[in-house]
Amino acid sequence: MATVAPATEPLRRFLQVARGAGLRVSAAEGIDAARAVDLIGYEDRAVLKDTLGLVLAKTPDEKALYDEAFDLYFKRDEFAGKDDPGDDDNAPASDQDPASNPAGGPGGDGMGGQGGQSLGALLASDDRAALATAMEQAAREAGIENIRFFTQKNLYARRILDRMGLRALERDMEAMRQTGTPEGLGRAQFLDGKVEALRDSVRDFVERNLLLFAKGDTEKFREELLKSARLSNLERRDLDRMRVLVRQMAKKLAARYAKTRRRRLRGQLDTRRTLRRNMGWGGIPFITVWKQKRIEKPRVMVLCDVSGSVAAMAQFLLMFLYALNEALSDIRSFAFAGSLIEVSEILEKEPVEEAITKIMSLIGFGSSNYGNSFADFEDGWMRFVTNKTTVIILGDARGNRTDPRTEIIARLSQRSKRIIWLNPEYRSAWGTGDSDMYRYAPFCNLVTVCNTLRHLERAITDILEDAV
Amino acid sequence: MNDALPLGDSPLRSIDDVEQGLGEAGYIANRQISTAIYMAHHLQKPILVEGPAGVGKTELAKSVASWLKLPLIRMQCYEGLDESKALYEWKYGKQLLYTQILKDKINSVIGDADDLATALNKLHSFGDVFFSHQFLEPRPLLRSLQEPGGSVLLIDEIDKSDQEFEAFLLEILSDYQVTIPEIGTVGAIVPPIVLLTSNSTRDLGDALKRRCLHLHIGFPDDKLEAKIIASRVPGIDARLLKQLVSFAQQLRAMDLKKVPSVSETIDWAKVMLLLHTSVLEVDLVRDTLNVLLKFEADIEVAGKQLAGLTHKARQDAGVA
Numbered sequence: 001m002a003t004v005a006p007a008t009e010p011l012r013r014f015l016q017v018a019r020g021a022g023l024r025v026s027a028a029e030g031i032d033a034a035r036a037v038d039l040i041g042y043e044d045r046a047v048l049k050d051t052l053g054l055v056l057a058k059t060p061d062e063k064a065l066y067d068e069a070f071d072l073y074f075k076r077d078e079f080a081g082k083d084d085p086g087d088d089d090n091a092p093a094s095d096q097d098p099a100s101n102p103a104g105g106p107g108g109d110g111m112g113g114q115g116g117q118s119l120g121a122l123l124a125s126d127d128r129a130a131l132a133t134a135m136e137q138a139a140r141e142a143g144i145e146n147i148r149f150f151t152q153k154n155l156y157a158r159r160i161l162d163r164m165g166l167r168a169l170e171r172d173m174e175a176m177r178q179t180g181t182p183e184g185l186g187r188a189q190f191l192d193g194k195v196e197a198l199r200d201s202v203r204d205f206v207e208r209n210l211l212l213f214a215k216g217d218t219e220k221f222r223e224e225l226l227k228s229a230r231l232s233n234l235e236r237r238d239l240d241r242m243r244v245l246v247r248q249m250a251k252k253l254a255a256r257y258a259k260t261r262r263r264r265l266r267g268q269l270d271t272r273r274t275l276r277r278n279m280g281w282g283g284i285p286f287i288t289v290w291k292q293k294r295i296e297k298p299r300v301m302v303l304c305d306v307s308g309s310v311a312a313m314a315q316f317l318l319m320f321l322y323a324l325n326e327a328l329s330d331i332r333s334f335a336f337a338g339s340l341i342e343v344s345e346i347l348e349k350e351p352v353e354e355a356i357t358k359i360m361s362l363i364g365f366g367s368s369n370y371g372n373s374f375a376d377f378e379d380g381w382m383r384f385v386t387n388k389t390t391v392i393i394l395g396d397a398r399g400n401r402t403d404p405r406t407e408i409i410a411r412l413s414q415r416s417k418r419i420i421w422l423n424p425e426y427r428s429a430w431g432t433g434d435s436d437m438y439r440y441a442p443f444c445n446l447v448t449v450c451n452t453l454r455h456l457e458r459a460i461t462d463i464l465e466d467a468v
Numbered sequence: 469m470n471d472a473l474p475l476g477d478s479p480l481r482s483i484d485d486v487e488q489g490l491g492e493a494g495y496i497a498n499r500q501i502s503t504a505i506y507m508a509h510h511l512q513k514p515i516l517v518e519g520p521a522g523v524g525k526t527e528l529a530k531s532v533a534s535w536l537k538l539p540l541i542r543m544q545c546y547e548g549l550d551e552s553k554a555l556y557e558w559k560y561g562k563q564l565l566y567t568q569i570l571k572d573k574i575n576s577v578i579g580d581a582d583d584l585a586t587a588l589n590k591l592h593s594f595g596d597v598f599f600s601h602q603f604l605e606p607r608p609l610l611r612s613l614q615e616p617g618g619s620v621l622l623i624d625e626i627d628k629s630d631q632e633f634e635a636f637l638l639e640i641l642s643d644y645q646v647t648i649p650e651i652g653t654v655g656a657i658v659p660p661i662v663l664l665t666s667n668s669t670r671d672l673g674d675a676l677k678r679r680c681l682h683l684h685i686g687f688p689d690d691k692l693e694a695k696i697i698a699s700r701v702p703g704i705d706a707r708l709l710k711q712l713v714s715f716a717q718q719l720r721a722m723d724l725k726k727v728p729s730v731s732e733t734i735d736w737a738k739v740m741l742l743l744h745t746s747v748l749e750v751d752l753v754r755d756t757l758n759v760l761l762k763f764e765a766d767i768e769v770a771g772k773q774l775a776g777l778t779h780k781a782r783q784d785a786g787v788a
Binding site for chain 2: 024026028029032035036039040046047050051053054055057058059060063251272273275276279283
C-alpha cells in the first residue's frame with residue numbers, strides 16, 4: 001500500500017467500504033475503530049480483522065458482510081507484494097530504478113519529467129508492485145470511492161489510465177512508429193502488448209472497486225424497487241428476495257410492537273414499588289403502584305380471497321402476519337374463493353410457501369363468491385369475533401355478480417373492533433363491472449389500496465399501532 | 469486513556485498474554501476471544517457476547533475474573549428487573565428506625581430556634597442525613613463501580629430483560645457511572661471489565677450495541693473442542709476424547725431442535741470417565757444420549773442413526 005496517505009487514511013477508506021457493503025457504522029464506532037487500530041497497528045492482518053470485527057460488526061449477518069468487505073479491501077494491496085519476482089525479464093536491469101519510484105510521484109529521476117515516459121518505463125520493467133502502486137494512486141486521484149453503478153466502469157478505467165499517463169505514452173509510441181526504424185517499431189509493438197495488459201488489469205481493478213464501494217448501494221436500490229413493485233407482477237427470481245424482505249420488515253415491526261404493556265390502574269398493590277415511589281413523602285402513599293401488567297396484542301382474523309390475481313397478494317399478507325407472530329396474540333386465517341375454509345392450522349404447521357400451495361390446491365382458483373363465503377364465515381366463526389378482534393379482508397370484491405350479502409359484513413362490523421379491507425385494485429377500478437367494493441365500504445373502518453410490499457407494511461403498522 | 473486501569477504491570481500487555489492467561493484459568497480461548505478481552509480493557513468498552521447456549525459465554529467472564537484475581541459480580545437479567553434490584557435500594561427499615569431514635573434529638577437541635585424559619589434552616593443542614601451512603605443498599609451494578617480494585621461485571625442474558633432496562637444500562641456502559649437522584653452521580657473507582665451475554669431471544673437496541681464491542685462465540689471446531697474438554701475433564705483418554713468430539717460434531721451437523729453445545733460434551737465426557745469407557749459402544753451411547761440431547765424428538769432422530777454415528781466417530785479416532 002502506498003504510504004503517501006496518513007496512517008488513518010486506509011481506515012477511513014475501509015469504513016467507507018464497510019458502509020458501502022451495508023454495515024451500519026456510526027461515527028462513534030468509527031472513532032472506536034481508530035483507537036483500536038492505534039493500539040494494534042496494521043501489521044498483523046488477522047488481528048486487525050478480529051479487532052475491527054469486534055468494533056464494527058454487531059450481528060451475525062453483519063459479521064458475514066464485514067468479513068467479505070475486509071477480505072476484498074485488504075486483498076488489494078496483497079497482490080502488490082505477491083507477484084514481485086518478475087517471471088519474464090524483458091527489461092534491462094537499469095530500468096528497475098525508475099520503477100521503484102511510483103509513477104505518480106513528481107520527484108522522478110532523469111526520465112520522469114513526462115508521465116508517458118515513466119509509464120513506459122514502468123511497463124517495460126514489468127515491476128508489478130510499482131505498477132499496482134501507481135494504479136492505486138491514480139485511482140485515488142480519480143476518486144474511485146465515488147463509483148456507484150456498473151455503467152461508470154469505463155469512465156473510471158479511462159480516468160485512471162489517463163492519470164497514469166497513458167496518453168503521453170501513446171504519443172510516444174506513435175512517435176516511435178513514425179521513426180520507421182525496426183528498433184522503434186519493435187519497441188512500440190512490445191509496449192502495445194503491455195498497454196493491453198494494463199487496460200485489462202485496470203478494468204479488473206475498477207470492477208473490484210465497484211464491488212467494494214457500491215455493492216450495498218446496488219442491493220439497496222434493488223430492494224427499494226421491489227418494495228414498490230406490484231406483487232402480482234413479480235418475477236419468479238425475485239420471489240426469494242421478497243420473502244427475505246417480508247421477513248425483515250416483519251421482524252422490525254415485531255420488535256417495535258412486541259411489548260405493548262400497560263400497567264393496569266387497579267389490581268394488586270405493589271408494596272415495594274409504592275414505598276419507593278413515595279419515599280419523598282416519608283413513605284405516605286400518595287401515589288400507588290399496581291402489580292398487574294397487561295400485554296396488549298391485537299387479535300386478528302384474516303379473510304383472504306385466493307382466487308386468481310389476488311392470490312399473489314394473499315401469499316405475502318399471510319407470510320407477513322405469520323412472521324409477526326410475536327407481536328400478535330392470536331391470528332386466525334381463512335381462505336375463500338367459492339366458499340370459505342379456515343387455514344390457520346396449515347399455516348402454523350408448514351412453512352408459508354408450502355402452506356400456500358396446499359391451500360391453493362384445496363380451494364384456490366375457483367371463481368369467487370363473496371356472499372357465499374361470508375355466509376360460511378358467519379355460520380362457522382362469527383361467534384369467535386369479539387370487540388377486540390381486528391378483521392382484515394383481502395380481496396378485490398369482485399363476486400361475479402353474486403349476492404354480496406352486505407348485511408353479514410354489517411353484523412361483523414358491529415361485533416368486531418374494526419374491519420380493514422385491503423384491495424389490490426386501484427381505486428379507479430372500484431365499483432366498475434362486478435366490483436362490490438363500494439357496497440362493502442360503508443361497513444369497513446378502513447378501505448385501502450394494497451398491492452405492493454410498502455402498502456402492506458403501512459397497513460400492518462396501522463393495525464399494530466392501534467392495539468389497545 | 470489506555471493506562472487508566474491500575475493494572476500497570478498488567479497481565480493484559482498483549483493478545484497472546486490474554487490467551488495464555490485465560491488458558492491458565494482453564495479457559496481455552498481462540499484468538500478472537502482474547503482480542504476481545506484485550507480490546508475491552510484497553511478501549512474501556514463493554515463486550516457484548518452472543519452465541520448459542522452452552523458455548524462458554526458466562527464461563528468466559530468467570531475465567532477472566534479468576535485469572536485477573538478480580539471479584540466477579542454477576543447480574544442475572546430477567547423480565548421485570550428494575551433499577552432497585554440492579555443498581556441500589558434504600559434501606560427503608562434502617563431509615564425508619566433512625567427517624568424514631570432521632571426523634572428526641574430533634575428537639576434539642578431546633579429547641580433554641582426563635583421562629584419557624586430558623587428551625588427549618590437548622591433542619592435543612594441535616595436534611596440529607598437519611599439519603600446518604602449509609603442508607604444505601606448497593607446492588608450488583610453499584611457494587612461493581614465501588615469495588616476499589618476493579619471488578620469483572622457480568623450482565624447475564626441481557627436479552628431477557630425489558631427494553632427500558634436496556635436503556636437504563638446505557639449510562640453505566642458508556643461512562644461507567646450511575647446517577648442516583650437523591651445523592652448524585654456515582655462514578656467508578658476503577659472501571660470494571662463488563663461482559664454482557666445474550667442468546668438473541670430478542671434483538672438488542674442499536675444504542676446498546678453501539679456502546680459495546682461485539683463478540684460472537686460459535687461452536688468450536690474439533691481441535692479446539694478437544695482442547696477444551698481435555699482441560700475441563702483431566703484424565704480423559706486421548707482416543708476416547710477424539711471419539712466424543714467427533715460424535716458431538718456429527719450431531720451438530722444434523723437437523724436437531726437443539727444441538728449439543730460444549731457444556732453438554734463436557735458433561736458427556738465426565739459420564740464416560742465415570743463409566744470407565746475407552747471405546748464408544750452403540751448401547752452405551754444410547755443409554756447416555758440424554759446427556760447430550762435435551763429433547764425427546766432429538767433423541768429419537770439421533771437414535772435411528774446411532775450405529776452410523778458411532779462407527780464414524782470410532783473411525784475418526786482410529787479405533788477399530
